[in-house]
Amino acid sequence: MTDLQNETAFRPRSRLAVVSILGLLLIAGLLALGTWQVKRLFWKLDLIARVEQRIGAPPVPAPPRSDWPNVSPARDEYRHVALHGRFLNDEETLVYAATELGAGYWVMTPLALHDGTIVLVNRGFVPMERRDPKARQQGRIEDEVKVTGLMRMDEPKGSLLQSNRPREDRWYSRDVGAIAAARGLSPVAPYFVDADASSIPGTLPVGGLTRVVFPNNHLVYALTWYCLAAMTAGMLVIFWRSARKSNSGAA
Template sequence: MSELGTVTSKAGRARRKAARPSFWLTVLSLTAFAALIALGVWQIERRAWKLALIDRVEQRVHAPAQPIPSPASWPAVSAASDEYRHVTVAGRFLHDRETLVQAVTEEGPGYWVLTPLKRDDGTQVLINRGFVPPERREASMRRNGNPDGEVEITGLLRMTEPKGGFLRNNVPQHNRWYSRDVAAIAAARGLHDVAPFFVDADAGSQTAQGPIEGPIGGLTVIRFPNNHLIYALTWFALAFMLAGKLFVTFGGGLFRRGRFVHEPAGGSDAAARRTGSDAGTIVEQT
């Protein structure tokens, strides 16, 4: 084999060796690519689930009001099957056992007024009668807004909130409440046979003599963040960026060409580059 062929062969082998990725780098790169694709697909599935949830809740909210579930079915009540149902319930308010829960609404900061409603069968349901600002937190400031007789409340069935709120836990012993935890409120107020959910009263269901002084109902916010499509596109974009990087890193060497430069023996740097009789022929990567 000629000296030029030998040099070319060595350069080719060196080029192929340089282009060949390590085993573990290949495994990690392919694993990362598969994980990014899987995350993108998962977000697409989550988006479909969220859209179905939004549609289901919209149907419940705008459906005609139905009686709340019977006490026998209370253990089976769940967020998936019952939350945000439009319901109705009748009874008498126990105003002396109301609970104020911190709230931030479109009306500003203040409190939700949760009052037990005692039904004819003796069972009780916590009613979120609505919002009051801090200056009307004392019950004495809104006596005319508290109906004494039989009332019928319509509203949305809501699930208990036992995990606290505003990044703070409830402190029953100090009467500080940050979430509508039905069980904890019932225990603190000495309530029995209480439904494991509460009802957000509609704006028009307050039958008080002085509605201006009563809590403001109908402020339930129904909003489900749905950014799953953006997340999916982000994961897919990262996956394809990684694929492009892998192609450049692992496949780019397969398309490189050897460039032959003939340098005359008498060139200015010939002495520095001379290695033998083939000193005038150099193979470089492009």
């Protein structure tokens, strides 16, 4: 066999090897992505189950100051808690909100507790035309009150479209640290509480509007990656058969 014949025979074999390696690597990557999505699926289902259990549980005392360093989303997000204190109504902050009731504001009101600490409470929603506290005097609570609601984590980054503007008193996210600094409040818990529905029906703000939604498309993603892996494997098999026939014909 001449050198030209050897080179001609070598090229198909080298191409077969390269395509085979790349195809197998691609299949392995797609299978890994599918398996990762399956793990994410079980993690998400466990998260949903834990959150639903927290929401439906009786209220427990909110974490005190000594426990603030341990507060975390995994442990505390959506925990049903209870607080006793007095609202600092003159220090409330309105945070822009788009809800099922339309556009308006969340009313973030500091709650002064007996131990001297402060927890921001999202008392609920008010429409834009009722943002002035004088337009909702009936819902203003001056006496000591018990608040129950869901623990929420700080939102320091602002919304996707707007950043908070403390100097202009324009707020688009419930940034506990920034709101506390703007109002001169201290010490303030590193979380806030979404209050349950008001005990005074028909008054503003409207509480109990927390939406607990966890997108769960992991099964669809997993099936997609596995299907792509199967399709790639099928194409690789077809390529191998074609190469085998070509080699047989050449022989």
